[in-house]
Amino acid sequence: MKLITTGSAGTMESNDIMITVEPTDEGGVQVELTSNVYQQFGKQIIAVIRETAAGYGVENALITAVDKGALDCTVRARVSTALMRAADCRDYVWEVRQDV
Amino acid sequence: MVMLNDIPHINEISNHGLFAGTAEKKTATFRQRYHQQNKVVPSLEEAIRRAGLRDGMTISFHHHFRNGDHIINMVVDKLAEMGYHNLTLAASSLAAVHAPLIKHIKNGVITHIETSGLRGELAEEISRGLMDCPVVFRSHGGRASAIRSGELHIDVAFLGAPSCDPYGNANGYSRDDDNGIACGSLGYARTDAKYADNVIIITNNLVAYPNAPWAIPEYDVDYVVFTEDIGDPKGIMSGATRYTKDPKELLIAKTAANVIEATGYLYDGFSMQMGSGGASLATARFLRQKMIDQNIHCRFALGGITGQITAMHEEGLIDRILDVQSFDLDAALSLKNNHFHHQIGATYYASHMISAAVDQLDFVILSALEIDTDFNVNVLTGSDGVIRGAIGGHPDTAEGASLSVVVAPLTRGRIPTIVKYVNTVVTPGDVVDVVVTEQGIAVNPRRADLKEKIEAAGLHVFTIEQLQQRAEALVGVPEPIRYKERIVGVVMYRDNTIIDVVREIDENE
Structure with missing residues (x-):
C-alpha cells in the first residue's frame, strides 16, 4: 500500500480512538500514542496499530493516535480506515476481513 | 436546719453539701444579655x-x-x-x-x-x-x-x-x-x-x-x-441529582431492583440505603414502581439522602428518613420542611461501637471502582493505582445491611471493573453479598440462600469468575500497576483494624 496523503479516522468519544496517518519516506512505522489508559494498555494498543499497518504492507508512516479507551477491534477498524484514506484507496470490501 | 449527718446512708448519696444560696439573680432582658454572653x-x-x-x-x-x-x-x-x-x-x-x-x-x-x-x-x-x-x-x-x-x-x-x-x-x-x-x-x-x-x-x-x-x-x-x-x-450542592439516562446503568438498576425483590427483602415495612451513583440512584426508581404496584411502603431510608428519596417520602412511600448527609438541594429542602426527615450524626449512622442505624438496614445499594473474585471491593484507588475516591459509608453499610448489593458496569471504557485482585481492599468480600453488572449477576457463595431465591425468580446467576473472564475477554489483560515499596496510605476497616495499605506509584518508564 502506498500512502499519498494524510488520512484520519475515528473520534474523540469515549471508547473510540482518533487515528491520523501521515506518509513518510523513511524511519519505518512510527506510532505516537496518547491514551487515558496508557499505563494499563499502551503497549497493547501500539502493538495492534503496528500489526494492522503491517497487515497492509505499510513500511513508512507516522501514525498519531489519541485513544479514549478503545477495544482492540475498534483500534484495528480505525487504523484500517485511516490507512485507506491516506492511500486514497477505495478498493476495499469491509464485509470481508482483510488482515490477520 | 438540716444536718448532713442526720441523713442515713448520706455517704452513699451523692451530694455537694448543704444549699448555700444562689448566684445573684439576673434582671437584664434577653436582648441585653445577648451582647454580654x-x-x-x-x-x-x-x-x-x-x-x-x-x-x-x-x-x-x-x-x-x-x-x-x-x-x-x-x-x-x-x-x-x-x-x-x-x-x-x-x-x-x-x-x-x-x-x-x-x-x-x-x-x-x-x-x-x-x-x-x-x-x-x-x-x-x-x-x-x-x-x-x-x-x-x-x-x-x-x-x-x-x-x-x-x-x-x-x-x-x-x-x-x-x-x-x-x-x-x-x-x-x-x-x-x-x-x-x-x-x-x-x-x-x-x-x-x-x-x-x-x-x-x-x-x-x-x-x-x-x-x-x-x-x-x-x-x-x-x-x-x-x-x-x-x-x-x-x-x-446542585438542584436535584438527576436520574441517569445511560442505558447500561438503567439495565443494572432494573436488574438490581429485581434481585432485591427476588431475595425477599422488599416487603411492607422494609428499610434501605441508596448510594448516589447513577445506577444505585436509578435502582430507587425501579423499586418505587414495585412499591406502588404491590402497595408496600418503606419504613425508613438511611444515609446520604438525595431528592429521589425525599420525593418518595413526600409521595408517602417512605415513612422516615434518617439523614447524615444531604446530597442535593431537594434533600436539604426536605430536611427543612418535612417533620419526619430526621437529621442524625455519624456515630449513630454507622459506628460499630453502638447499635447504629446501619444495623437496621434490610438492603443497601453500593457502587464500586473494582470488585474482585473474592468479592472484595475497592472504592479508593483508580485503575492506575492513584488515590481518587472515598471510603464513605461503604464498609459500614455493607456489614450492617442484611443484603448488600454492589452495582457496577462490567467495564468502564477499557478498564475492567471485575478483576482477579482489587488494587485496594476497602470492603471485604465477607460483607458483600451480590454483584450486579449489565452483563450478569454474581452471588457470593457464602449466600447460597440468595442464589436459590434469585434463580427461582428466573434470573440467571453467574459465578464471579465467569464475570471476571467475560470482562477480560472484552478488554484484554491490563499491565499491572507499578508501585514502589513505600506506603502512602493506611486503610482502616470500620472497627479501625488495618485492612490494606496504599503504596506510592512508580511512574518511571
Missing part, C-alpha cells in the same frame, strides 16, 4: 488563639460543603500565616478543591492527614509520595468510632455552618434568613462538635437566638466566627 469572636485568628491551639495538635473539619468548601483552605492558610507547624488534619473527607493543602504539607504546617477520601491534585501528589506519614483512611463509621473512643483525639474542630446563632447553635440551613448557602444535614460535623476539646463554628449567616432546629447545640460550641465566605453554593 455570646460566643462570637472578632476574627478567626482570635478564635484560634483562644482555643489554645499548639504545634503538634489535631484539627478537624467536615465535608458537607463537598467541592464548594472554602473553610479548610481558609483555616489552614491562616494557621500557616500564624506560624503553626506539625498539625494533624482530620477531615471527614477531602475534595479536589483542597489542592492548596499541598503547599501546607510541603511547608510543614500539616504533617498528617486522616480522611475518608482524597481526590484531584492532592490525591495524586500523596500517591506520588508527598507525605512522610501515611494518610489514614477511615469509613464514616470508623472515624466516628475513633473519635468517640479517643483514638482520634480532636483538639480544635473548625466547623463551617450555613447558619448559627451567637451562642453557637448551628445548622446546615436556616429557618430565618436563608442567604443562598445550604448543605442540609451536618451529620458528620456533629461527632466532631461533641468530642472535640474546642469547637469553632465558622458561619456566613449569624441568626437570632435560638437557631432551632439545630444540628450542633451551643453546649458543644466554644467560639463563633463570622465570615462572608464559607463556600461556593454551586460546589456545595
Whole structure:
C-alpha cells in the first residue's frame, strides 16, 4: 500500500480512538500514542496499530493516535480506515476481513 | 436546719453539701444579655488563639460543603500565616478543591492527614509520595468510632455552618434568613462538635437566638466566627441529582431492583440505603414502581439522602428518613420542611461501637471502582493505582445491611471493573453479598440462600469468575500497576483494624 496523503479516522468519544496517518519516506512505522489508559494498555494498543499497518504492507508512516479507551477491534477498524484514506484507496470490501 | 449527718446512708448519696444560696439573680432582658454572653469572636485568628491551639495538635473539619468548601483552605492558610507547624488534619473527607493543602504539607504546617477520601491534585501528589506519614483512611463509621473512643483525639474542630446563632447553635440551613448557602444535614460535623476539646463554628449567616432546629447545640460550641465566605453554593450542592439516562446503568438498576425483590427483602415495612451513583440512584426508581404496584411502603431510608428519596417520602412511600448527609438541594429542602426527615450524626449512622442505624438496614445499594473474585471491593484507588475516591459509608453499610448489593458496569471504557485482585481492599468480600453488572449477576457463595431465591425468580446467576473472564475477554489483560515499596496510605476497616495499605506509584518508564 502506498500512502499519498494524510488520512484520519475515528473520534474523540469515549471508547473510540482518533487515528491520523501521515506518509513518510523513511524511519519505518512510527506510532505516537496518547491514551487515558496508557499505563494499563499502551503497549497493547501500539502493538495492534503496528500489526494492522503491517497487515497492509505499510513500511513508512507516522501514525498519531489519541485513544479514549478503545477495544482492540475498534483500534484495528480505525487504523484500517485511516490507512485507506491516506492511500486514497477505495478498493476495499469491509464485509470481508482483510488482515490477520 | 438540716444536718448532713442526720441523713442515713448520706455517704452513699451523692451530694455537694448543704444549699448555700444562689448566684445573684439576673434582671437584664434577653436582648441585653445577648451582647454580654455570646460566643462570637472578632476574627478567626482570635478564635484560634483562644482555643489554645499548639504545634503538634489535631484539627478537624467536615465535608458537607463537598467541592464548594472554602473553610479548610481558609483555616489552614491562616494557621500557616500564624506560624503553626506539625498539625494533624482530620477531615471527614477531602475534595479536589483542597489542592492548596499541598503547599501546607510541603511547608510543614500539616504533617498528617486522616480522611475518608482524597481526590484531584492532592490525591495524586500523596500517591506520588508527598507525605512522610501515611494518610489514614477511615469509613464514616470508623472515624466516628475513633473519635468517640479517643483514638482520634480532636483538639480544635473548625466547623463551617450555613447558619448559627451567637451562642453557637448551628445548622446546615436556616429557618430565618436563608442567604443562598445550604448543605442540609451536618451529620458528620456533629461527632466532631461533641468530642472535640474546642469547637469553632465558622458561619456566613449569624441568626437570632435560638437557631432551632439545630444540628450542633451551643453546649458543644466554644467560639463563633463570622465570615462572608464559607463556600461556593454551586460546589456545595446542585438542584436535584438527576436520574441517569445511560442505558447500561438503567439495565443494572432494573436488574438490581429485581434481585432485591427476588431475595425477599422488599416487603411492607422494609428499610434501605441508596448510594448516589447513577445506577444505585436509578435502582430507587425501579423499586418505587414495585412499591406502588404491590402497595408496600418503606419504613425508613438511611444515609446520604438525595431528592429521589425525599420525593418518595413526600409521595408517602417512605415513612422516615434518617439523614447524615444531604446530597442535593431537594434533600436539604426536605430536611427543612418535612417533620419526619430526621437529621442524625455519624456515630449513630454507622459506628460499630453502638447499635447504629446501619444495623437496621434490610438492603443497601453500593457502587464500586473494582470488585474482585473474592468479592472484595475497592472504592479508593483508580485503575492506575492513584488515590481518587472515598471510603464513605461503604464498609459500614455493607456489614450492617442484611443484603448488600454492589452495582457496577462490567467495564468502564477499557478498564475492567471485575478483576482477579482489587488494587485496594476497602470492603471485604465477607460483607458483600451480590454483584450486579449489565452483563450478569454474581452471588457470593457464602449466600447460597440468595442464589436459590434469585434463580427461582428466573434470573440467571453467574459465578464471579465467569464475570471476571467475560470482562477480560472484552478488554484484554491490563499491565499491572507499578508501585514502589513505600506506603502512602493506611486503610482502616470500620472497627479501625488495618485492612490494606496504599503504596506510592512508580511512574518511571
